[in-house]
Amino acid sequence: xxxxxxxxxxxxxxxxxxxxxxxxxxxxxxxxxxxxxxxxxxxxxxxxxxxxxxxxxxxxxxxxxxxxxxxxxxxxxxxxxxxxxxxxxxxxxxxxxxxxxxxxxxxxxxxxxxxxxxxxxxxxxxxxxxxxxxxxxxxxxxxxxxxxxxxxxxxxxxxxxxxxxxxxxxxxxxxxxxxxxxxx
Amino acid sequence: xxxxxxxxxxxxxxxxxxxxxxxxxxxxxxxxxxxxxxxxxxxxxxxxxxxxxxxxxxxxxxxxxxxxxxxxxxxxxxxxxxxxxxxxxxxxxxxxxxxxxxxxxxxxxxxxxxxxxxxxxxxxxxxxxxxxxxxxxxxxxxxxxxxxxxxxxxxxxxxxxxxxxxxxxxxxxxxxxxxxxxxx
Numbered sequence: 579x580x581x582x583x584x585x586x587x588x589x590x591x592x593x594x595x596x597x598x599x600x601x602x603x604x605x606x607x608x609x610x611x612x613x614x615x616x617x618x619x620x621x622x623x624x625x626x627x628x629x630x631x632x633x634x635x636x637x638x639x640x641x642x643x644x645x646x647x648x649x650x651x652x653x654x655x656x657x658x659x660x661x662x663x664x665x666x667x668x669x670x671x672x673x674x675x676x677x678x679x680x681x682x683x684x685x686x687x688x689x690x691x692x693x694x695x696x697x698x699x700x701x702x703x704x705x706x707x708x709x710x711x712x713x714x715x716x717x718x719x720x721x722x723x724x725x726x727x728x729x730x731x732x733x734x735x736x737x738x739x740x741x742x743x744x745x746x747x748x749x750x751x752x753x754x755x756x757x758x759x760x761x762x
Numbered sequence: 763x764x765x766x767x768x769x770x771x772x773x774x775x776x777x778x779x780x781x782x783x784x785x786x787x788x789x790x791x792x793x794x795x796x797x798x799x800x801x802x803x804x805x806x807x808x809x810x811x812x813x814x815x816x817x818x819x820x821x822x823x824x825x826x827x828x829x830x831x832x833x834x835x836x837x838x839x840x841x842x843x844x845x846x847x848x849x850x851x852x853x854x855x856x857x858x859x860x861x862x863x864x865x866x867x868x869x870x871x872x873x874x875x876x877x878x879x880x881x882x883x884x885x886x887x888x889x890x891x892x893x894x895x896x897x898x899x900x901x902x903x904x905x906x907x908x909x910x911x912x913x914x915x916x917x918x919x920x921x922x923x924x925x926x927x928x929x930x931x932x933x934x935x936x937x938x939x940x941x942x943x944x945x946x
Contacts, residue, residue, distance in 0.1 A: 585924070592793050597788075600787045609773045713929065716927065720931040722924065723921045730940065740906065745893075745900035753915075754907070756940060
């Protein structure tokens with residue numbers, strides 16, 4: 579099917595609604611090797627990723643949506659602290675973080691729905707501290723793709739734990755060749 | 763936590779058990795844009811990926827486990843047809859493929875359990891048509907990482923649909939920079 583790259587609110591919400599369930603289905607009750615190990619010093623474990631998703635849900639997405647609608651480009655978004663969860667969640671259990679992420683996402687999607695966004699709202703602009711002028715549809719698209727980038731990272735971090743165990747099959751397993759392209 | 767890459771049967775089974783639920787949680791009921799679109803000509807959609815997982819579950823993994831235990835290196839595994847699902851599943855619905863994958867995986871894990879594999883069995887060797895001599899633990903590790911490589915691919919294929927919609931945020935989203943490293 580031909581590829582287009584066009585934002586559509588119900589389609590984005592369909593992803594955002596499912597992500598907490600996906601992470602929960604994969605991680606809850608999973609042995610520690612998959613949850614607590616990372617890709618080497620300074621990298622993130624599955625636990626860290628869920629902590630980051632819960633933290634961003636608490637501080638970032640809906641705050642930026644509201645700021646765009648209320649202040650436009652006059653007020654710059656707060657930068658997202660990409661490492662906050664490494665402190666904030668260190669004493670928590672994975673199950674608690676999964677519950678937090680699911681609850682916060684549900685609350686945020688209810689708040690988004692309550693805004694009754696109209697097509698013309700999607701073109702409204704806010705100001706990102708590094709990227710400059712951005713539209714509301716770019717922000718909402720990024721919210722969904724941010725889920726996917728961390729699912730991409732999670733599958734890679736987990737696969738890394740078996741990078742030697744697969745023996746010669748590593749040649750066929752693309753996930754073992756992924757360098758992450760960035761921290762996620 | 764320090765990284766090691768060592769196979770452990772219950773840990774591998776913990777992943778294998780969860781994967782069908784993960785794909786189901788993400789894909790069932792999702793709008794067509796996420797399910798049927800791919801990354802360009804010759805690449806796979808989410809639908810194709812689930813078809814491939816169901817096909818491999820039907821023809822590949824447990825057949826190779828049994829061949830290793832029964833024939834050792836004397837008999838070469840059948841090659842996996844990586845494109846079979848493009849024909850086999852083209853008239854099916856995604857929901858049917860998700861159901862097939864879940865049922866076949868459940869049956870395969872029950873059959874694996876019934877083998878009562880002992881630690882010494884894990885070192886037994888079979889023969890891969892291209893890779894040569896491989897151990898049972900490498901085969902079972904690959905089964906689990908194969909799930910993860912296709913979850914990695916799925917998140918990338920979905921993210922690709924919003925590669926332009928995210929605007930300047932594409933610079934921060936690692937999944938949009940992933941080239942796949944191979945067909946998966």
